[in-house]
Amino acid sequence: xxxxxxxxxxxxxxxxxxxxxxxxxxxxxxxxxxxxxxxxxxxxxxxxxxxxxxxxxxxxxxxxxxxxxxxxxxxxxxxxxxxxxxxxxxxxxxxxxxxxxxxxxxxxxxxxxxxxxxxxxxxxxxxxxxxxxxxxxx
Amino acid sequence: xxxxxxxxxxxxxxxxxxxxxxxxxxxxxxxxxxxxxxxxxxxxxxxxxxxxxxxxxxxxxxxxxxxxxxxxxxxxxxxxxxxxxxxxxxxxxxxxxxxxxxxxxxxxxxxxxxxxxxxxxxxxxxxxxxxxxxxxxx
Numbered sequence: 001x002x003x004x005x006x007x008x009x010x011x012x013x014x015x016x017x018x019x020x021x022x023x024x025x026x027x028x029x030x031x032x033x034x035x036x037x038x039x040x041x042x043x044x045x046x047x048x049x050x051x052x053x054x055x056x057x058x059x060x061x062x063x064x065x066x067x068x069x070x071x072x073x074x075x076x077x078x079x080x081x082x083x084x085x086x087x088x089x090x091x092x093x094x095x096x097x098x099x100x101x102x103x104x105x106x107x108x109x110x111x112x113x114x115x116x117x118x119x120x121x122x123x124x125x126x127x128x129x130x131x132x133x134x135x136x137x138x
Numbered sequence: 139x140x141x142x143x144x145x146x147x148x149x150x151x152x153x154x155x156x157x158x159x160x161x162x163x164x165x166x167x168x169x170x171x172x173x174x175x176x177x178x179x180x181x182x183x184x185x186x187x188x189x190x191x192x193x194x195x196x197x198x199x200x201x202x203x204x205x206x207x208x209x210x211x212x213x214x215x216x217x218x219x220x221x222x223x224x225x226x227x228x229x230x231x232x233x234x235x236x237x238x239x240x241x242x243x244x245x246x247x248x249x250x251x252x253x254x255x256x257x258x259x260x261x262x263x264x265x266x267x268x269x270x271x272x273x274x275x276x
Contacts (some may be wrong), residue, residue, distance in 0.1 A: 012253045031214050033171040033180035038267075039210030042171035042180040044218070044227045072177030076169050080182070085252045089182045114223045115150045115273055129176075135253055 010085055015132035020090045023077070023132065024049035028111075030077035032056070032125075034096075036067050047075065048111040052127050054092060055099065056111050057119040065121050068096040075125055080135075090132035092125060099124050148223055153270035158228045161215070161270065162187035166249075168215035170194070170263075172234075174205050185213065186249040190265050192230060193237065194249050195257040203259050206234040213263055218273075228270035230263060237262050 015023070027049070031042040043064065047056040054075055058064040073096045080087030099122040104110060113119045153161070165187070171180040181202065185194040192213055196202040211234045218225030237260040242248060251257045 010253055012255075028220065029218055031169055031171075031180055031216075033169075033178040035173060035178050038231060039212070040171040040173050040178045041212040041229060041231060042169055042214040043229065044214070044216050074177070074179040076180040076182070078169075078182050080167055080252075082166065091179060091181065093176060093179060114218075115148055116276065117150075138254065 010138050011136045013134045013136060015088065015090065015134055017130045020092075020130045020132040021049065021052075023079075023088060023090055024054070024092075027077050027079070029114075030075045032064070032068070032073055032075055034064075034067055034071055034073040036063065042076065045075075046111045046113055048105075048109060049092075050105075050109070054125040054127065055105070055109075056123055056125075057113050058121050058123060059117060059119050060121045064123075068123055069098045071096055073125060084137055086135050086137050088132060088134040090130070092127045093129045094125050094127040096123050096125055098122070148276050149274045151272045151274060153226065153228065153272055155268045158230075158268045158270040159187065161217075161226060161228055162192070162230075165215050165217070167252075168213045170202070170206070171212040171214060172202075172205055172209055174201065180214065183213075184249045184251055186243075186247060187230075188243075188247070192263040192265065193243070194261055194263075195251050196259050196261060197255060197257050198259045202261075206261055207236045209234055211263060222275055224273050224275050226270060226272040228268070230265045231267045232263050232265040234261050234263055236260070
């Protein structure tokens, strides 16, 4: 790996919101960015995206449960091919709210956490802005 | 996909700092989390990690160049296998500083941006804390 300018670098193309939501609907893992007492951070979460909002689950005793409800946050989702150096990324920005159990979608539309352990708190990112970019081959 | 409890969920295991740096040294793309006027966000970057700091490059006219120097930030790097639902993630937290050209490492140790365009500003995340987790099969 080097930063030789002869390396052929790819083109960046903005994605429109419909493309972003389509990519999100087919994705399962993203990173939630938020701020705690030590500044900004990002942690992986599984999620389900639909209709302008994103649902995810956390343990009621986690740092995410402590800091996210009521806070500004963002979800970053991407997929890159290391060989061709192509891919895409989507960024959702908004505010997180807790979801009452009677406001939850049907079981099959809820996110599935990959790690073991009870994750009983459902959170929703209410999305203000959607942006995304695709990195095409040069 | 469902959140049926019969699904076998994986075990989470904390990584020690040496393991984290080893994984980072073999990685090329992460997400930088920071705060702008609208709150927290995370964007993909290519980076090079070594010796307790992380180097990456941005365009001098980018949002990253505007907000990162002097700011608290974090780099999240992960790799997940969607089939086995296993993988790992590492989080570096610290503060970003600009790097003078005479303080840069040799060419072959600098990060290579994937997209085209001049990215002349080198930034370093000076790392305060390193943490990581591995998600093992159930």
